Amino acid sequence: MKSGRLNELSITKPLSIGIIGGGQLGKMIALEAKRMALKVCILDPSRCCPASTVSDELIVADFKDERAIRNLASKSDVITYEIELANSEALIDLASKNRNFVNPSPETLRIIQDKYKQKSFLKENNLKVPTFALVNSEKQLFDLCEDYGFPVILKACQDSYDGRGNYSIRSKGDISKAFSHFIGEERQLMLEKFVKFRKEISIMVARNASGEITSFPVVENIHKDHILNLTIVPARVSDKVASKARKMAEQTLTALKGAGIFGIEMFVTDDNKVLINEIAPRPHNSGHYSIEACSISQFEQHLRAILDLPLSEPRLLCPAAAMLNVLGPENYVGPYAISGLRKLFSIPRLKLHIYGKKISKPRRKLGHITLMGDSVEETLLRVNMAKKTIKVHVLNEKDR
Ligand SMILES: Nc1ncnc2c1ncn2[C@@H]1O[C@H](COP(=O)(O)OP(=O)(O)O)[C@@H](O)[C@H]1O
Ligand SMILES: [Mg+2]
Helix, strand or coil, X not given: CCCCCCCCCCCCCCCEEEEEXXXXXXXXXXXXXXXXXXXXXXXXXXXXXXXXXXCCEEEECCCCCHHHHHHHHHCCCEEEECCCCCCHHXXXXXXXXXXXXXXXXXXXXXXXXXXXXXXXXXXXXXXXCCCEEEECCHHHHHHHHHHHCCCEEEEECEXXXXXXXXXXXXXXXXXXXXXXXXXXXXXXXXXXXXCCEEEEEEEEEEECCCCCXXXXXXXXXXXXXCEEEEEEECCCCCHHHHHHHHHHHHHXXXXXXXXXXXXXXXXXXXXXXXXXXXXXXXXXXXXCCHHHHECCCHHHHHHHHHCCCCCCCCCECCCEEEEXXXXXCCCCCECEEEECHHHHCCCCCEEEEECCCCCEXXXXXXXXXXXXXXXXXXXXXXXXXXXXXXXXEECCHXXX
């Protein structure tokens, strides 16, 4: 970055943000950057990725392509990423020359992109996580299942997201099936005890390069088939649980290096224990509501954090809000349209975001809806109306 603390936006030579990944998170970071007339350069394997429509430059390459990452670096004052698949080794090399050039820090990315390393790191830092162990053989998996009891979850340690690397084992009969599901892959495996959680919650926390830390309200998440369906804010947990969660999230950030926004996913058990499930070193699906419902969005907070500007204490602007994901229908891969708009927009205090992905795939995140209300109950009534109204409309040959 240009030397000294940032205090001025140049219009003739705008500050340039390089983003690895041009999906919906890259798009929403870019939209915030463009609001302040910053320059945005995206690296993504797809020429028509969602962020391509709102950025200045696009480098079409794999997230792990070292030459492309160096090319991005030559065009950027600061580099960030929206996806854990970014090449942490190449980024470590870049960051060794300029400490604040890549944020969050690539060492942090290296820990987080491996679920086993991530959980071990949390445990070493005295943060509570579900019981877990590495799995090296089928025999060891049988032994661990015996020890943990059922159900358990077998997880791929690398390159897994949106539930795609998880396999639930409900009984002894599932063990061999689960192990062979991952056979032939290079990914390491780990086993986790199933947490009988009362609620899943998450919290967005940011730290800027100067070390200032602020967190967003605690939200409640409802997953379907391991993928986020609905976020409700504020989470329906006691103040004690909320402040415990906030403290754990801030402790996590103190332990990790680098600046940026982080999403911390947690489980709350029946006896109000809070366990960390995972960390995302980037904006997070459960923080999208902040665009409309908070005094600052997770995307602007992220930009402030990586540019080392003062962070803003986020405040909810309404008593309650919810975020409903718009997912691709099952059993269909192909072009689509979003239908039901007239009824959808007759619902008050609603915003629709469509990412612009060209192809729908089963449960692919195509967009989201934010709803605001005077209470959680009232907001949830409108979530149900929205759910019934909006449709991902599959296009047949003649509509395309
Ligand atoms: N140990 C566990 N106990 C209970 N549920 C779990 C556990 N691990 C994962 N899950 C469920 O699966 C979802 C996705 O798992 P997660 O590990 O967060 O994978 P991903 O990286 O795909 O988001 C979680 O949000 C939760 O609903
Ligand atoms: Mg997760």
